Amino acid sequence: MSTVLRVALQKSGRLHEGSVDLIKECGIDLNGRAKRSLRFVAGNFPMEILYLRDDDIPGFVADGTVDIGIVGENVLLEKGDERLEIVKRLGFAKCRLSLAVPKRMDYTSVQDLDGLNIATSYPTLLGKYLAKKGVSAQLHELSGSVEIAPGLDLAEAICDLVSTGSTLESHGLKEVQVVLRSEAVLIGRTDLAENKRAILERLLFRMNAVQKAKRTKYILLNAPASALDAISEIMPKRKSPTVIPLARQEGATEDWVAIHSVVDEDMFWERIEDLKAAGAQDILVLPIEKLIA
Ligand code: PRT
Numbered sequence: 084m085s086t087v088l089r090v091a092l093q094k095s096g097r098l099h100e101g102s103v104d105l106i107k108e109c110g111i112d113l114n115g116r117a118k119r120s121l122r123f124v125a126g127n128f129p130m131e132i133l134y135l136r137d138d139d140i141p142g143f144v145a146d147g148t149v150d151i152g153i154v155g156e157n158v159l160l161e162k163g164d165e166r167l168e169i170v171k172r173l174g175f176a177k178c179r180l181s182l183a184v185p186k187r188m189d190y191t192s193v194q195d196l197d198g199l200n201i202a203t204s205y206p207t208l209l210g211k212y213l214a215k216k217g218v219s220a221q222l223h224e225l226s227g228s229v230e231i232a233p234g235l236d237l238a239e240a241i242c243d244l245v246s247t248g249s250t251l252e253s254h255g256l257k258e259v260q261v262v263l264r265s266e267a268v269l270i271g272r273t274d275l276a277e278n279k280r281a282i283l284e285r286l287l288f289r290m291n292a293v294q295k296a297k298r299t300k301y302i303l304l305n306a307p308a309s310a311l312d313a314i315s316e317i318m319p320k321r322k323s324p325t326v327i328p329l330a331r332q333e334g335a336t337e338d339w340v341a342i343h344s345v346v347d348e349d350m351f352w353e354r355i356e357d358l359k360a361a362g363a364q365d366i367l368v369l370p371i372e373k374l375i376a
């Protein structure tokens with residue numbers, strides 16, 4: 084078989100969908116194999132996909148069984164293997180690893196945890212954090228359902244992943260300290276072979292185009308030609324906008340133009356009122372699939 088890039092994705096769970104969607108958005112054909120096979124080759128890109136438990140992915144990348152993988156940064160750092168590096172931050176599956184205590188407990192600082200029992204699935208990350216803060220606590224490692232530990236008197240506090248906070252809430256706990264902010268990351272080995280790196284570069288080029296496109300929108304609007312300068316000033320532009328003269332309508336007293344531009348979405352929402360006040364009408368905001376600068 085000619086060279087392929089072996090990629091490990093989570094088989095099922097919170098990272099699966101985001102990982103598979105990203106690969107598909109890069110135009111890579113998974114042959115409709117999302118989940119049905121555990122190992123298969125992509126249709127139109129030199130890539131082999133393996134579906135694994137997320138906990139196994141850093142080890143498989145580190146020992147060279149696969150070339151790259153997508154995991155939560157929390158898992159990468161907990162495993163802490165120096166042969167691994169973050170190739171790209173992916174911006175999905177965002178969460179935080181946080182300390183939480185029963186709501187009734189008075190908590191003012193992390194020093195309040197000194198001498199307590201803390202249940203966690205992340206003993207390495209938590210141990211390092213507490214050592215830095217000069218706090219000594221007994222860590223009890225649980226591989227899941229950490230939130231129930233205080234209710235069973237197994238621990239006085241916990242350290243677990245939080246996204247909305249509703250799981251903590253429903254167990255009578257409050258989040259008191261963020262230990263780590265995490266998101267999905269693409270990981271690889273620092274010494275990836277040259278021919279594999281070339282494929283990885285092609286993949287990263289596509290991922291960057293997809294990510295850039297998500298942050299930008301294509302805007303079309305109509306305005307009187309006399310308002311063009313004012314609108315161009317306000318428009319959060321990446322480059323000069325495209326201006327197209329419109330056919331003059333019967334009875335119209337002035338010329339109109341259509342203005343097209345690629346803009347950062349956040350800035351656009353901040354400026355929409357100013358655009359309207361300057362004379363912009365019929366504003367269309369369209370998604371961009373890929374953006375190659
Ligand atoms: O089967 P496999 O071992 O592959 O999966 P897993 O069960 O170990 O992991 P999974 O799918 O639950 O999570 C994979 C990754 O998603 C994690 O390593 C994080 O990087 C990321 N992630 C993002 C989360 C969450 N958000 C999250 N909320 N992982 C877990 N949770 C759990 C948390 O442990 C707690 O039980 O969700 C609950 C809290 O959620 P909220 O919304 O109530 O705060």
Ligand code: ZN
Nearest residue numbers: 136137138139
């Ligand atoms: Zn796991």
